[in-house]
Amino acid sequence: MSKEKENDMKMITVYIMGKAYKVPFGLTIMKAMEYAGYRFIRGSGCRAGFCGACATVYRRKGEYKLRTALACQTTVEDGMYLAQLPFVPSNRKEYDIEELDPKKNVLSEYYPEINRCVSCNTCTKACPQELQVMDYIQASIRGDYKLVTSLSFDCIQCGLCVVRCPAEITHYHVAQLARRLYGKYYSPVPQHLLDRLKEIEEGKFDSEIEELKKMDAKKLEEVYVARDIQKIPRGEVAGE
Amino acid sequence: MMKKFPYYPGCTLKQYPKKFGIPSEESARALGLEMVEIPRWNCCGAVASLTADDMMHQVAPIRNLIRVQEMNDEGLVDNEYRLVVFCSMCFNTLKRANMMVKENEAALNTINEFMDREQDYKANVEVVHFLEILRDMGFYRLEDMIKKPLKGLKIAPYYGCNLLRPKEVGIDNPEAPTIMENFVEALGAEVIDNPLKSLCCGSYHTVGGHKDIVAERTYAIVNAARKAGADMMITACPLCAFNLDDRQALTKELHPEFQHMPVLYFTQILAFALGLEDKAGLEENYVDARPILREKGLMD
Numbered sequence: 456m457s458k459e460k461e462n463d464m465k466m467i468t469v470y471i472m473g474k475a476y477k478v479p480f481g482l483t484i485m486k487a488m489e490y491a492g493y494r495f496i497r498g499s500g501c502r503a504g505f506c507g508a509c510a511t512v513y514r515r516k517g518e519y520k521l522r523t524a525l526a527c528q529t530t531v532e533d534g535m536y537l538a539q540l541p542f543v544p545s546n547r548k549e550y551d552i553e554e555l556d557p558k559k560n561v562l563s564e565y566y567p568e569i570n571r572c573v574s575c576n577t578c579t580k581a582c583p584q585e586l587q588v589m590d591y592i593q594a595s596i597r598g599d600y601k602l603v604t605s606l607s608f609d610c611i612q613c614g615l616c617v618v619r620c621p622a623e624i625t626h627y628h629v630a631q632l633a634r635r636l637y638g639k640y641y642s643p644v645p646q647h648l649l650d651r652l653k654e655i656e657e658g659k660f661d662s663e664i665e666e667l668k669k670m671d672a673k674k675l676e677e678v679y680v681a682r683d684i685q686k687i688p689r690g691e692v693a694g695e
Numbered sequence: 696m697m698k699k700f701p702y703y704p705g706c707t708l709k710q711y712p713k714k715f716g717i718p719s720e721e722s723a724r725a726l727g728l729e730m731v732e733i734p735r736w737n738c739c740g741a742v743a744s745l746t747a748d749d750m751m752h753q754v755a756p757i758r759n760l761i762r763v764q765e766m767n768d769e770g771l772v773d774n775e776y777r778l779v780v781f782c783s784m785c786f787n788t789l790k791r792a793n794m795m796v797k798e799n800e801a802a803l804n805t806i807n808e809f810m811d812r813e814q815d816y817k818a819n820v821e822v823v824h825f826l827e828i829l830r831d832m833g834f835y836r837l838e839d840m841i842k843k844p845l846k847g848l849k850i851a852p853y854y855g856c857n858l859l860r861p862k863e864v865g866i867d868n869p870e871a872p873t874i875m876e877n878f879v880e881a882l883g884a885e886v887i888d889n890p891l892k893s894l895c896c897g898s899y900h901t902v903g904g905h906k907d908i909v910a911e912r913t914y915a916i917v918n919a920a921r922k923a924g925a926d927m928m929i930t931a932c933p934l935c936a937f938n939l940d941d942r943q944a945l946t947k948e949l950h951p952e953f954q955h956m957p958v959l960y961f962t963q964i965l966a967f968a969l970g971l972e973d974k975a976g977l978e979e980n981y982v983d984a985r986p987i988l989r990e991k992g993l994m995d
Contacts, residue, residue: 572737572738572755573740573751573752573754573755574737574738574740574754574755574758575751575754575809576754576758576810576812576813579812580812587735589737590735590737593736593737593738596706596738597706597709597710598710599709621751
């Protein structure tokens with residue numbers, strides 16, 4: 456960036472790991488750190504708020520609270536203190552979903568530490584997705600897979616709840632196990648999916664696939680643009 | 696017109712609804728009392744913390760009491776700050792936390808400051824056990840509402856610890872309680888006094904490596920009830936209910952001459968006496984109570 460252009464921009468001061476830097480106003484925490492010279496080889500991913508790789512801790516000027524967020528989704532403010540978390544080394548159990556007995560409280564069996572929850576709500580405050588994290592941990596203590604599934608569905612597994620929890624619970628792995636159990640053993644099986652799988656196994660689409668494989672990029676693009684698109688009226692879900 | 700109460704179910708009533716939750720909620724409904732479940736309740740805390748400066752373990756119970764304030768604000772209940780609890784253990788934990796903050800303003804302030812995303816707890820909720828609601832309503836009125844008086848059935852009440860102790864929390868005289876006896880009489884059954892009605896059931900040893908302690912307690916308590924002439928026992932605590940009923944399997948292993956006795960949750964027998972036989976969850980107990988109910992001509 457040219458010096459003149461920089462002069463036109465409103466610059467603010469942020470403190471990255473304690474050191475002051477002037478950065479342009481309006482950047483995200485991630486871009487501000489890159490502007491200051493940091494290069495991310497971990498703790499960065501999609502840069503669009505979906506992957507959960509860029510968990511970050513910051514403090515605003517004049518506040519005592521440590522706040523948590525995704526570095527790619529939060530813009531810097533003057534006087535902010537910043538630090539990036541490269542990785543959360545949280546406890547994840549191995550299991551074979553086929554061999555679990557969902558009638559038992561599998562969550563409590565694999566992650567007994569959920570029973571240490573004192574309902575302090577720190578996890579909920581830490582969540583950048585604004586999920587009711589404490590509520591789904593409470594539901595997981597009761598083995599309510601369905602409620603855990605619905606409350607945790609938008610989890611991006613950034614790990615900030617885990618970092619903040621005084622009971623050392625691994626919230627997002629508990630929730631993932633609950634969603635897997637619910638998906639496998641309780642949620643209704645969609646008939647259209649079974650029908651389509653059967654068609655695939657019977658080779659209904661084999662010739663079409665073979666044809667596509669032979670096409671060059673240009674032809675593929677033409678076919679792609681001209682494909683049939685199912686029109687789904689607003690508010691309806693495909694397959695219903 | 697149903698009278699609405701804020702209602703805290705707790706984990707056991709929800710996890711084993713057929714045996715605990717449904718008989719409790721349906722019996723209340725049959726008596727004109729609607730139990731409105733607290734939205735977004737969390738664990739009661741399970742065991743009351745005895746450490747005076749341990750505020751963290753008071754957060755869970757107090758958060759539930761804040762929800763009762765919210766229920767009143769939102770009109771889910773109408774100016775009703777009595778929180779009804781069926782599980783003796785939840786009752787004990789919630790009531791003790793409530794008492795602690797009512798007596799200790801500094802503790803209340805600390806907890807309110809900590810929970811800065813919740814409204815302040817104003818220490819205005821009263822934690823009550825469902826048996827107290829029945830007593831306040833009048834056991835004579837309960838008697839009038841019974842559809843199937845349990846004539847000829849001999850029931851020994853079992854209190855355990857959480858309903859009676861410590862005495863500031865207990866719902867009755869800890870040495871000579873009568874509330875469950877009056878309840879049994881209102882159902883039309885004969886009260887049998889079990890001298891071991893408040894002996895510890897073994898409590899949490901049931902989940903650890905000392906299940907035999909619980910099985911031995913069960914042996915003593917059930918035998919005392921049998922010797923006094925009881926056909927069955929009732930209790931208001933789900934953990935006592937588990938220890939005294941399900942643990943009888945191990946008791947029988949350790950003492951082959953041991954004779955099983957049905958142990959029902961108090962709302963199971965209440966639901967049955969209110970004519971809600973299909974809501975009483977009688978198929979859920981380890982020791983089946985139905986043979987003795989049939990023998991007494993109370994069931995087809």
